[in-house]
Amino acid sequence: MYTRIPPPRRRSIVIEKIDLARKLALFQETWSPKIVGRVNDCLVKLVKLQGEFVWHHHEAEDELFLVLEGRLTMRFRDGDVELGKGEMIVVPRGVEHMPVAAEETHVLLFEPGTTLNTGNVRDERTVEHLERI
Numbered sequence: 001m002y003t004r005i006p007p008p009r010r011r012s013i014v015i016e017k018i019d020l021a022r023k024l025a026l027f028q029e030t031w032s033p034k035i036v037g038r039v040n041d042c043l044v045k046l047v048k049l050q051g052e053f054v055w056h057h058h059e060a061e062d063e064l065f066l067v068l069e070g071r072l073t074m075r076f077r078d079g080d081v082e083l084g085k086g087e088m089i090v091v092p093r094g095v096e097h098m099p100v101a102a103e104e105t106h107v108l109l110f111e112p113g114t115t116l117n118t119g120n121v122r123d124e125r126t127v128e129h130l131e132r133i
């Protein structure tokens, strides 16, 4: 006869459905990414863009931009890439870029948690501590 070993107590895990439109309705400011999820060491962020950002690059991080609403121009030193709703781009680490949005544009970002929005540049739009919404 042997004793059954009880299974380890399961920690309760809350698996949350995230409605991106509802999250986007929670804030109005532009160029200030909000955290909506984490995948391993990467964060999922939402950001509203309007106007021109700043030329910058990220030493160590690749950045994914997925356009949810509006239009995004990603400027590179050797040309622009135009993105519409449902289109995405991955900017590799080390590559200079500048996001530009002629109209209010909503973007989902997927990038390592260490990524600073202005990369190697510090200015008034640098956001050190991102809000989680």
Ligand code: NI
Pocket: 056, 057, 058, 063, 097, 117, 118, 119
């Ligand atoms: Ni960047």
